[in-house]
Amino acid sequence: MDFECSDCVLSGALTFTARLVVIPLKGKIDELSLTIIPKDIRAAAKFSVHGEGTVPLQLSHSPDIIKIAIPGIGFSIPNIVTIGAVAKSSYGVTLTN
Numbered sequence: 001m002d003f004e005c006s007d008c009v010l011s012g013a014l015t016f017t018a019r020l021v022v023i024p025l026k027g028k029i030d031e032l033s034l035t036i037i038p039k040d041i042r043a044a045a046k047f048s049v050h051g052e053g054t055v056p057l058q059l060s061h062s063p064d065i066i067k068i069a070i071p072g073i074g075f076s077i078p079n080i081v082t083i084g085a086v087a088k089s090s091y092g093v094t095l096t097n
Helices: none
Strands: 002-023 028-050 058-061 064-069 075-077 081-083 086-090 093-096
Touching: 064 075, 064 081
Parallel strands: none
Antiparallel strands: 002 028, 058 093, 064 086, 075 081
16 A cells, blocks of 8 residues: 655745844843744645555355245245245345456
8 A cells, every 4th residue: 555645835935033132241142032923824735645456366245135935935034044935135246366
């Protein structure tokens, strides 16, 4: 699986301002500050994921929605056996390589 950031952009500007006040005769720093001001900072990203693999020779799934014995012609023990004339409805999915 590949994870990719395409068209990823960071743009804008930062303004740095520094201030230093020194008392010369005392050799003492009276004030020290740094200010950073962002201007029009923007970020954009477009991500994509790609994966590939193989499907086994055949994979299928087809459960019954309903399966009932027609009264008088067949009988059923639910989830065990159905014998005789039967009415059923089902759906299915099959994947082949």
